[in-house]
Amino acid sequence: MSAQRLRREWYERDAMTVARALIGCRLVDERDPARPLRVARIVETEAYRGPKDQASHSRVGITARTRVMFGEAGHAYVFFIYGMHDCFNITCFGPGRAHAVLVRAGEPMAGFDPHARLDGPGRFARAFGITRADSGGDLTQGRLYLCPREKRPRIVATARVGVAYAEEWADRPWRFYDGASRHVSRPPKNAIGRGQPA
DNA sequence: CATATGATTCCA
């Protein structure tokens, strides 16, 4: 018996709030009936605060690519980057706000090889087979959806990755991760001792 | 039409 999926209202909050709330939630993929259900626990996210945020793709306004971010909360925004990677995002807050949350890492729970790597936005999307074809999909209605977390994780906030060009927006602490997870994409350099007790 | 670059990953 699977948990109930997150509803529209849950997504209708600003990106920083949603990005934090997303840590520990589960992404469920039952798009392919021929494959077993795939589930991962999200352990790392980044918030993008709409057009004024110079690190956000929505800064360029409404284009074919960014249109979904300007629409209803709770949809997938998937973009292709560096000629080889798809990245999975979740739209939030509401029409015209263009807030979004990038899912940067997860830990495999079901349907994956137990050693599958879901750390890093490119690897995460690839593990689920999420591509630009999935951009615009409604996460409150389709076969790709999110379920609430069971326990509140210890959340660590840092600056976002790869946005140095965004000037004063680059240093905002809008990257969030589960400090107890060993599946974070860029663990702190002095990370020994982090994680579950042995 | 031409060009620059990126919300990254992998290899040396």
Place this chain on the structure above:
DNA sequence: GGAATCATATGA
């Protein structure tokens, strides 16, 4: 440290 590799945005 540097390459891979191309969609997207922007300017001619």
